[in-house]
Amino acid sequence: MKKILTLTLFVFGSTLGAGHVLANTGSEPVGLQMFYDREKELEGLMKKAESRNENPLVLAMRENKSFRLVPIYLESVGLGKDSDGHLNDKYDSWVPSYLESTLKKGGAIETVYLAIKYAIENNHKEWIVELLKAPRLMRVQKRNLERGNKTFLMEAAHDNNLPIVELLLANGEDPNQVWEEGEGGRTRKQQVALDMATHPAVIAALKQVTSKRWFG
Numbered sequence: 001m002k003k004i005l006t007l008t009l010f011v012f013g014s015t016l017g018a019g020h021v022l023a024n025t026g027s028e029p030v031g032l033q034m035f036y037d038r039e040k041e042l043e044g045l046m047k048k049a050e051s052r053n054e055n056p057l058v059l060a061m062r063e064n065k066s067f068r069l070v071p072i073y074l075e076s077v078g079l080g081k082d083s084d085g086h087l088n089d090k091y092d093s094w095v096p097s098y099l100e101s102t103l104k105k106g107g108a109i110e111t112v113y114l115a116i117k118y119a120i121e122n123n124h125k126e127w128i129v130e131l132l133k134a135p136r137l138m139r140v141q142k143r144n145l146e147r148g149n150k151t152f153l154m155e156a157a158h159d160n161n162l163p164i165v166e167l168l169l170a171n172g173e174d175p176n177q178v179w180e181e182g183e184g185g186r187t188r189k190q191q192v193a194l195d196m197a198t199h200p201a202v203i204a205a206l207k208q209v210t211s212k213r214w215f216g
Contacts (some may be wrong), residue, residue, distance in 0.1 A: 057115035
């Protein structure tokens with residue numbers, strides 16, 4: 001447990017009047033005891049997810065856990081922030097034993113990718129905000145788009161979820177990425193996020209940032 005704390009506590013505060021040490025988990029300072037509690041909660045979720053062969057982050061959302069578990073998870077698998085608050089794009093040489101299975105099943109970043117998909121589908125905005133802080137998501141999205149999967153923005157547009165569409169656009173999502181629906185190696189249809197929206201407000205928001213070639 002001390003090793004996990006070394007990985008995940010990336011900013012230590014000073015002792016306050018009440019004698020509490022603060023830790024920065026990416027969202028806001030929390031008491032050290034609260035941090036230990038969340039760390040223990042994450043460990044329990046990871047073990048439960050492993051036994052059920054589930055995505056641990058999706059399981060956390062399904063069980064209505066706090067989105068503040070995300071920075072702890074990201075840091076533990078080497079996708080969090082370093083001591084200067086910069087995103088770390090390298091895996092640590094050591095991870096907690098209960099996280100090793102995550103790295104074996106497609107990698108931590110793929111786990112985050114699938115968790116964001118679930119969060120968009122179920123409108124977990126606070127989770128999306130935290131999960132989008134992971135590095136390499138654009139690269140993973142591009143790879144999965146080439147495999148026939150829709151981008152985060154396309155999923156939100158399809159659901160006509162304006163707040164999430166706006167959040168993703170503000171985060172740098174590309175509205176001009178093309179999804180190709182095809183069969184047998186032959187392309188049948190090309191679509192961008194705008195094509196997947198049906199609500200006027202969502203269409204209006206996407207039209208402002210989408211190339212005119214897609215809507216004449």
